[in-house]
Amino acid sequence: MTAEVYYPSEERTEPFTAEELNSRLHNSVHVEDFDEAHHDTVPLDDLVIDEDYHQQGIRILVRPLTRSRSVSPGNDNLQWLALRAEVADPQRPKTRVLAVTQTSKDINFSIRIPGENAESEVRPPIWCELYYDPASDSLILLNKSDVPITLARISHPGPGGANFDQEIVPANTKELLPGTWRISVSGTPVLDFRILEKRPVIRKIPGVSPESSFIGSDDVLNSSMKRSLSPSSDGGPDDNNSKKLRVDDPQEKNKDGVIIFLGPKDESLVFPLPNAAKTKEVAIPNGHALLQIEKDETASVPGGCEIDQYQLTKRDQIATTVASSVFTAEHSNVQDGLITVKVLKTRAINSDSRPPQESHKNVIRQADVWLREYQSQEDLKHESIVKLYGGDARYLSLYMEHVDGKDLAARGVWRDALNDTFRGDRTDAIRILRDIAGALNYVHQKKRIHNDIKPANILYSRNRGAVLCDFGLSTRTVDAGSNGGTPYYIPPEYIGAKLRGAASDVWALGVTMLYVLRKITFPDARGRKDHPKQLYWMIADLNKNPKQHHHPPNRGPTSAITQMQQWLGEVNDAKARLNPRDKLEFLVSQMLVPHPQQRITMAKVMSELFPDGTAKK
Numbered sequence: 001m002t003a004e005v006y007y008p009s010e011e012r013t014e015p016f017t018a019e020e021l022n023s024r025l026h027n028s029v030h031v032e033d034f035d036e037a038h039h040d041t042v043p044l045d046d047l048v049i050d051e052d053y054h055q056q057g058i059r060i061l062v063r064p065l066t067r068s069r070s071v072s073p074g075n076d077n078l079q080w081l082a083l084r085a086e087v088a089d090p091q092r093p094k095t096r097v098l099a100v101t102q103t104s105k106d107i108n109f110s111i112r113i114p115g116e117n118a119e120s121e122v123r124p125p126i127w128c129e130l131y132y133d134p135a136s137d138s139l140i141l142l143n144k145s146d147v148p149i150t151l152a153r154i155s156h157p158g159p160g161g162a163n164f165d166q167e168i169v170p171a172n173t174k175e176l177l178p179g180t181w182r183i184s185v186s187g188t189p190v191l192d193f194r195i196l197e198k199r200p201v202i203r204k205i206p207g208v209s210p211e212s213s214f215i216g217s218d219d220v221l222n223s224s225m226k227r228s229l230s231p232s233s234d235g236g237p238d239d240n241n242s243k244k245l246r247v248d249d250p251q252e253k254n255k256d257g258v259i260i261f262l263g264p265k266d267e268s269l270v271f272p273l274p275n276a277a278k279t280k281e282v283a284i285p286n287g288h289a290l291l292q293i294e295k296d297e298t299a300s301v302p303g304g305c306e307i308d309q310y311q312l313t314k315r316d317q318i319a320t321t322v323a324s325s326v327f328t329a330e331h332s333n334v335q336d337g338l339i340t341v342k343v344l345k346t347r348a349i350n351s352d353s354r355p356p357q358e359s360h361k362n363v364i365r366q367a368d369v370w371l372r373e374y375q376s377q378e379d380l381k382h383e384s385i386v387k388l389y390g391g392d393a394r395y396l397s398l399y400m401e402h403v404d405g406k407d408l409a410a411r412g413v414w415r416d417a418l419n420d421t422f423r424g425d426r427t428d429a430i431r432i433l434r435d436i437a438g439a440l441n442y443v444h445q446k447k448r449i450h451n452d453i454k455p456a457n458i459l460y461s462r463n464r465g466a467v468l469c470d471f472g473l474s475t476r477t478v479d480a481g482s483n484g485g486t487p488y489y490i491p492p493e494y495i496g497a498k499l500r501g502a503a504s505d506v507w508a509l510g511v512t513m514l515y516v517l518r519k520i521t522f523p524d525a526r527g528r529k530d531h532p533k534q535l536y537w538m539i540a541d542l543n544k545n546p547k548q549h550h551h552p553p554n555r556g557p558t559s560a561i562t563q564m565q566q567w568l569g570e571v572n573d574a575k576a577r578l579n580p581r582d583k584l585e586f587l588v589s590q591m592l593v594p595h596p597q598q599r600i601t602m603a604k605v606m607s608e609l610f611p612d613g614t615a616k617k
Contacts, residue, residue: 042095044180044194045155047083053099054199056304059132060100060109060139061194065182066116066123077101102132102198104308104392107367111183113190123188130176130193131364134395135288135347137197139176140360143168147185154192155179173360198394201289204298204311205280290343290395291325301392307333308392312341322348323366331399334389340403344370344396369472370396376448376474384439386459386469400469405461407469408432408512409522414460420522422515424460429516430584432458434609435466436509441602443468444502447477451500452485453508455515455522477501483540488523492568493596495542495561503596506605510591511571517585519574526567537563583608 044061061081079101082094100109108131115125127144143149151174152165165184168174180194284292284299293299293314303309311332318326318340325343346363348354370393377388387401406413408422416423424432436458443450450457451473459467473484482500489508493499514520527536541560575592578585587608590600 042085043154044097044192046085046087047095047097047194048086049083049196053081055302057101057103057199057302057308058099058304059102059196059198060130061196062098062100062111063192064098064113065189065191066113077103077106101304102394103304104390104394107131107371107393107396111191111193123185123190126183126185126190128183129364131367132394133175133346133363135291135345136286137178137195139195140363141168141174141176142360142364143170143172145170145185150184150187151176152182152184153179154182173357173364175356175360197285199302200283200285201302202300203282203284203289203293204300205282206278206296206298288343288345288347288395290341290397291345301395307390314341328402331389334399336389336401338402339389340386340400342398342400346396366396367393370398372474373398373470373472376471380443380446380471382439382442384435384465384467385442386467403459403461403464403467403469405459405464405467408455408458408460408516409524415455415522420525422518422522424516426584428460428462429513431462432460432466432516433509433513433584433587433605436468436512437602437605437609439466439468440505440509441606443474444477444505444602449475449477449479449500449502450505451475451482452489453505453512454486454489454524455512456524458512475500483542485539486524487537487539487564488526488567490539490542490564491596492594494539495564498543499596501596502601503599506591506599506602507596510588513588513591514571514574517578517588519577520570535563535567 044063047061049058061083077100079099080096081099082096084094102109108129111126111128111130113126116123124147125145126149128149129142129144131140131142133140141151148167148169150165151168166174176195178195178197180192182189183191183193281300289299289301290312293312295314295316298311298313300311301309313330315328315330315338318328320326323345325345327341328338329341330337331339344366346366347359348362370391374388374391374393377385380388386403389399389401391398408414411417414423415421436453440450440453450468450471452470453468457468457470459469473482475482483498485508489511491499491504491507494504511520511523515522525531526534528534537560539560542564544560571592575589578589580586580589587600587605591605593599
């Protein structure tokens with residue numbers, strides 16, 4: 001198959017407005033143990049995380065340093081823990097800290113500390129978000145405050161010596177490695193927090209001989225097949241440059257356990273694994289676990305509760321792009337056989353050469369896209385909308401019904417590989433319009449907008465019919481117009497007025513149907529570098545000064561508005577070729593009326609297609 005090179009035809013946006021974020025962060029946890037935590041001086045690095053706590057998936061330990069009596073986390077996954085120090089004083093009570101657990105629903109942890117305006121302290125409020133990075137143990141800090149904050153790593157200094165303070169201005173980001181960090185503002189410390197490593201996924205490789213089944217020195221596991229959480233594993237070595245492994249002895253539950261010190265000369269720690277004769281089991285301590293497993297391999301995902309623990313066995317790769325990977329798999333908690341897995345990627349192939357801020361914001365953007373798609377689709381129950389079984393925020397993965405059909409953009413299936421025309425017939429066109437109009441009517445009745453209707457997001461087979469997928473850009477009808485999507489399906493009212501709504505989904509389906517009716521070729525192919533009539537613009541540029549536009553390589557400074565107007569002219573020409581006496585083609589022409597208020601609605605399309613009200617639900 002010949003590879004195609006396109007300019008990016010899909011634009012992602014910051015999915016949540018300030019109002020939406022505030023609505024997500026309305027919960028506050030009032031802490032009675034605040035004063036005790038405030039006065040404790042035991043370094044967070046010195047606290048021991050026992051295996052029972054580790055199994056809960058705890059990722060952050062938090063110690064407030066101000067007298068404000070509330071912390072707003074944005075979720076309920078908080079608990080006060082009494083932890084002992086590595087070298088404990090028998091006379092000293094255990095240290096109390098606030099522990100944050102990442103579950104399969106948490107993309108981030110929000111820190112909101114009210115301001116102080118007392119005689120002893122004047123300080124503005126603080127708002128920071130810590131986004132979990134599924135591809136590493138790091139967290140991405142985003143300063144949402146109105147003032148700069150000072151960030152300092154207070155773990156044991158690394159090879160470079162002392163850890164210097166760094167100012168993070170509003171809207172800027174910083175990648176934080178495991179270890180202890182301090183947030184200060186105007187010279188006043190307000191919060192200490194310690195980032196813990198994730199529990200690693202166990203990768204099960206079938207058909208491996210016992211001799212090759214071992215754990216290497218990079219995959220140090222304890223007796224429960226989990227990495228130790230100790231200060232030495234927080235990204236910087238300790239004083240003697242050794243690694244610590246805590247081994248929990250089941251018969252020594254009431255004792256401190258055993259510490260094994262692995263010095264720099266110890267090359268490996270090798271021991272047999274269960275069922276080694278059948279399967280090689282290795283930890284995946286670094287990188288994105290679900291992107292590392294190969295065909296027929298199983299990822300055993302740990303969790304603090306039953307729903308967060310499961311096994312995922314990869315089968316066939318469906319598609320992979322710079323933004324996501326899609327494959328079929330078997331899920332231990334889903335009994336319907338094969339499912340489709342979509343994993344959002346946070347690290348580009350050349351991410352090391354990109355500015356750190358760009359990489360950080362991609363983690364944040366993809367996390368919010370995952371949350372939007374999950375929340376938009378979890379309660380949608382319609383035969384022509386792909387069923388969502390669940391998702392896992394820890395890996396930005398979605399687990400969906402497997403539809404035995406290819407999308408309408410699939411080359412060699414529904415799209416001709418030579419001339420980019422649709423390969424189906426009139427019967428297919430009727431079925432596609434009926435099914436997707438029904439799905440969109442249902443979505444619009446739910447007061448939502450899809451925002452990315454196009455051939456690639458419609459799966460189709462003659463047995464099942466058409467099924468709508470990919471709700472990653474979905475918004476509520478009350479939200480501001482999004483500049484996400486694919487340029488060829490954006491309605492004319494977006495120019496100047498920036499209008500997006502249910503009518504914009506109708507327009508996008510109308511353009512899709514022009515392709516299905518063979519009135520135009522596959523629109524997205526126009527962005528291909530070698531296309532004889534190449535045409536591409538950025539949606540976000542439509543309402544910008546032309547001097548601020550982004551231009552593809554080897555393209556002149558043609559404005560986005562000029563290019564979109566050229567495209568709208570081609571759409572209008574194709575619309576003129578529709579037969580008004582043909583009911584199907586007449587409905588499509590009504591979907592392409594320029595004025596949104598005069599454009600036909602999906603409810604009206606359904607009443608025309610099913611006058612007796614027999615449409616499927």
